[in-house]
Amino acid sequence: MTKIALQLLECAPSSESGPLAREKAENIADLLKAVADPTRLQILALIARSENQEACACNLTEPIGVSQPTISHHLKKMSEVGLVSRERRGTWVWYSLNKERWGQISDLFA
Amino acid sequence: MTKIALQLLECAPSSESGPLAREKAENIADLLKAVADPTRLQILALIARSENQEACACNLTEPIGVSQPTISHHLKKMSEVGLVSRERRGTWVWYSLNKERWGQISDLFA
DNA sequence: CAAGCTTATAGACAAGTATCTATAAAGAAG
DNA sequence: CTTCTTTATAGATACTTGTCTATAAGCTTG
Known part of the structure; x- marks a missing residue:
């Protein structure tokens, strides 16, 4: 019977009360919603x-087969939670994965 | 520059076309939405x-501080994607984490 | 600066969903 | 069978969100 190590433990309301745990849970949920x-x-x-x-946004x-504004919208959302990083290079905008943030998600389920 | 191993690679539309990759992406998204x-x-x-x-549903x-039907609703959703397992014991219903499914999420981000 | 490209924003709309109250269903026990 | 407790379902509502079209904003280049 292996035990799940999940970092989510800190989401559980502690003996103290709820708000803190709730806020943490909301932060994690925001990150997961972005994915x-x-x-x-x-x-x-x-x-x-x-x-x-x-990758260049143009590619x-x-x-993927959705409109350009839709891609732009998704990139913005993922960028807002720090999942991807944005870099303008002339006319084009390049996006890359933010490995730190990615690692945080990974840790949640590790 | 460490490379991200992510299993999500298979979500990318292959050279062939999109539908298969799309379907896979939707399956993963359904699982993630449940969390x-x-x-x-x-x-x-x-x-x-x-x-x-x-844990017993009654606990x-x-x-958490939401109504009983709300908890029941969430447990049902998570049970539908196989994240938690349900077991009736007399009057009470006990829920447990499905480790296999959990491991699948973990692998996605590993 | 004017034209042409790429990217972002605004607004609209349809679909999804988290929550509640009210009520039903399932089991245990007298 | 009736009563009591726990859990699930139904229906309603408010909020969120994924997508589109239309348009603006940023850059580059003649």
Whole structure:
């Protein structure tokens, strides 16, 4: 009977009360929500398999098959929670995975 | 420059086309959506820190502070994606973490 | 600066969902 | 069988969100 180490333990309301645990749970949920969407998973996968694990926004629209504003919207959301980093290079914008943040998600379930 | 091993790679549309990758991405998204909610994270954490990593539904409502039907609803959703297992014991219903499913999430981000 | 590209924002709309109250269903026990 | 407790379902509501079209904003280059 292996024990699950999950970091989520800190989400449980402590003997003290609820608010703190709740706030932490909301922060984690916000992070997970940023990943819990098929289009975003495809975007992340495309970035991850790209050279240097970064991708130009211009290369995401066509293979995924949604409109350019939709891709832009998802990238913004993921960028807001720090999952991806944005870098402008002339006309184009390149996105890359933020490994620190990614590691935090990984730790949650480790 | 460490490489991210992420299993999500398979979500990326292959050279062939999109549908298969899309379907896989949707499956993963469904699983992640079942966790991407603060109340559910609190439920999971409470179960995980309980003895034998199982908890009676009756012990979840009060510490989390939402109504009994709400807890029941969340448990049903998480049970539908196989994240928790349900077992009736007389009047009470006990829920436990499904470690296999949990491991699958863990692998996604490993 | 004007034209042409890429990216972001605004607004609208449909679909999903977290929560509640009210009520039903399931079991145990007198 | 009736009563009591626990859990699940139904229905309603308010909020969120994924997507689109239309348009603006940023850059580059003649």
